[in-house]
Amino acid sequence: MTKDLWSLSGVVVVAVVTFLLGYVGSRRANSTPDFLVARRAVPSTRNAAAISGEYLSAASFLGVAGLVLKDGIDALWYPIGFTAGYLALMLFVAAPLRRSGAYTLPDFAEARLGSTGLRHVCTFFVVCIGVLYLVPQLQSAGLTLNTITGLPAWLGGAVVTVIVVVNVLGGGMRAITLVQAFQYWGKLFAIAAPTFVLFVVFLGGPSNGAQAIDDNGLLRFHEDITFTTGDPVRIRVSEPIMLDVRGVVDGTPTDGPVLWNKGVYTLGAETVLGVQAGSAVPVVDGVPTTNEGWLKPQRSGLSGLFETYSLIFATFLGTMGLPHVLVRFYTNPDGTAARRTALHVLYLLGLFYIFPTVLGVISRQFLPQLLVTGKTDAAVLMLPNTMLPNLGGQILGAIVAAGAFAAFLSTSSGLVVSVAGVVSTDILPGKVRDFRWATVLTGAVAIGLALLLPRGDASLTVAMSFALAASTFCPMLVLGIWWRGLTWVGAVYGLVVGGGLVIIAQGITVASSYTGHWAPSVASQPALITVPIAFITMIVVSKGTRRRRPEDVNQILLRLHAPDPLGFIQDRDVARFGSVEEKARLDLKHRGTGGPRP
Template sequence: MIQNAWSLVLVVVVATLTFLLGYVGSRRANTTPDFLVARRAVPATRNAAAISGEYLSAASFLGVAGLVLKDGIDALWYPIGFTAGYLAMMLFVAAPLRRSGAYTLPDFAEVRLGSLRLRKFCTFFVICIGVLYLVPQLQSAGLTLNTITGLPAWLGGALVTAIVVVNVLGGGMRAITLVQAFQYWGKLFAIAAPAFVLFTLFLGGPGNGAQPVDEDGVLRFHEDVAVTTVDPVRVRVDQAVELSATGEVDGARADGEVYWTPGLYAIGAETELRFTAGSPVPVVEGSPGENVDWLRPQTTGLTGLFETYSLIFATFLGTMGLPHVLVRFYTNPDGRAARRTALHVLYLLGLFYLFPTVLGVISRQYLPQLLVTGKTDAAVLLLPTTMQPNVLGQVLGAIVAAGAFAAFLSTSSGLVVSVAGVVSTDILPGKVRDFRWATVLTGAVAIGLAVLLPRSDVSLTVAMSFALAASTFCPLLLLGIWWRGLTWVGALAGMVVGGGLVIGSQVVTVVSSYTGHWAPSVLSQPALVTVPVAFLAMVMISKLTARRRPEDVNQILLRFHAPDPLGFMRDRDVQRFGTAEEKARLEEGKHRDGPAPSPRH
């Protein structure tokens, strides 16, 4: 109860600071450009902290440690890919994207290729990626609140949605920039401080609560343990084990002693499994059971190798196609500042990802019961009190819980802004009131899906968002910026083919999970196929439709690549982003370096 109280207090503190900083940032937000791109006046260092705060989502704060606990060394490709993607962005995308003068990704597509039809397809994929990324943030918020207090999981998602929507309504991008920069440093402290303390204690000796590993490298429970599943799960048993089960096992009712020989077993939801001290730890299907396999990469042969390279493709190339990340580069004053922002983000992310990796390694010895249910995302939340069931553990657990909520808030804020910005400018007329209506609609849809859809590993769900971004917007950006031969027909074909393959593979995977797990595992990570196919489709169709190439392509690319001091860069003049009166007031406000008057609607 004491830990719950401390956790709730710190969560409330984080929520309050988020609201107050959002209020401070929104006081000078009056026009549509304020809400969409923060008046394009965010310095590189602050923007880098804001991007890092936005980018370090539930997949980073909870999911990376959980995947290291479950999958071992192979899971390290997640933080590597999440970070390395900014290297490609810095080299190929950041500066030309800012020089395009666009406000959103669909706007960039129209700037480059002059097609309203392509713009509408870009709008569709921005919404898909944004919602697909937002749902696991809200579900993880529910997991965190449920873990630390026992309150219903939907309440955590609703709380995050309410705070984010209120902040975004107040000032859009201008309001959340300061919030996200602050939350990066808050999340770094919340993950680094427990990691330092717990790793120091771990080096001093495993102590009570650590699970022994026998001479064969098999992880065993050190005491009697009762585990209750939340969702149906398939577990693999490598060594015969005796246990008690109450619930559903392999489709039949179980209530008493059970003997499992090596093999796979389907466990129903809300099934309680009771293991005695010394029993080997079963693991969810697809995870290594023995420590020697956990420490060795690529133990599943060609299939595992395909999935690893597919993950690298998705994370490395998907970063430069994530709408909520790209929209932040529109807020830099010029292309040089955008490139410097990407460079700063590289070392901010590299520093952060050291700590969840360490916590994931330690969790394997202290929290093997999570390997039975597959809910390894809770490892970071449970590890402090498991290692130190005293005041120190309670304080560290409360700090981690507060950091997790900061992760949900910052990432959700960026996602809501990016989706609402596209909805308001491409579906609605594009005024400030339209942005606010789009914000409310986005929040309502996201929390509804978070409650209705089953929850899976956060990093796996987010990785699918990366795969979709890598198969749609990454080819559009790279070819649109660096190849003059791209046509809107080719770009449209590539996005439809790449995005359609990713969405189709996920539909098949979901259907398979409910009908016997018949789909091949490669469909869960399809980027190694979908990304090259998308690039190939764009190039081939563009060559076949060369007459559709924009007549002013040379002038457009010159604006993208010319150094900033030459003065070719200019902001996109899209009339629906504001009336002439609003623009005049905005420019007047810029010259005075003061707030622009509020527009009339």
């Protein structure tokens, strides 16, 4: 009970601080540009911290350690990809995107290619990516609250939704910028401090509470243990094992001691397993059964190689197309600041990802039961109290729980702002009132889907969002910024083909999860196929529709690539939503610099 109170106190502190910072940030938010792009006045260092706070989601705080625990060295591609994507964004997208003066991705598409139809297609995919990314945040919030307090999983997602919606209603982008910047440093402390302490404990006595590893590399329980599976799961047994089972095994109710021979078994939801000391640890089907396999890359042959390269494509290129990330670059004062922001983000993310990787390695010896239940995302939450079953462990556990909750809040805030901004400006008239209605609608849809859809590994779900972004907005942005031959027809066809293939693959994966996990690897990681197809489609169709190029394409590209001091930037949010005085100043600015008038 004391442990629950410590952890719950940490979550409450994060929630209260989030509310207070959101209130401070929203006091001067009273116009649409405030809600959409924070008046484009966010310094690069603060914006970098805000982007990092927004980007480090459940997939980073919980999922990376869980994947390292489960998959071993192959899981390292996730933090590498999540970080390296900003290098490509900095080189090819950040500065030109800011110079476009757009305030949303659909607005950039219309400004570059002059098509309202393309804008509507972009709106659809922004909503799809935002919701697909938001659902695992809410589900992981439920997992966190359930793990630390035993409260129902749905409650954590509901709490995050309410806090985020209230904060965004108060001031949109202006309100959450300060919140997200603070939450990055809070998350860094919440993951770094426990890592240092637990690593010292591990080095001081690695056998204290750790599971033994035999000569064959198999993990073995060092004491009798009882645990519950939670969701239905398929597990693989490497050698005969005696268990006490209360639940459903292979569709048959079981209550009592059973002997499992080597093979694969399907366990029903909430099945309780009692295992004796010295037994080999069963693992979720598809996970390495030995330490040698855990340390060896590319265990699955050609299919594993395909998944790895597909993941690289999704994470490296998907960052360039994530709406909630790109919208933050619209808040920089100019293109130079946008590029500088991306560079700072690389440092901040690289520093953060060191710590969950270390925790994932340690968890393999202290939390092998998670390899049976499949709840590997809970490793970071459970490790402090497992290694330090005293007051110190409770305090570290509370710090980790607070950091995890901050991850859900900051990422969810950015996602809600990006989706609500697009919905309010492209479906509704675009006033502050419309933004607030769109915020409520986005929150309601996201929590509804989080409760209905099955919960999977957060990093795997987020990777699918990256695949969708890489197959839609990445080719549109790269070609739109660097190739004058792109037409709105080519962009539409590329978005529909690339995005449609990813959505079909996601549908197949979800259906497979309900019917025996029969989907091939190409369905779970499709980016290696869908990204080249999207690029090729845009290029081929654009070459066939040359007459659809904008007449002022040279002027547009000049604006995207001209140095900032020349003053070619158009602030489209001011041109559309600004006051009479702001529009007059913008008009005077362009007259004085000789730049194009909005």
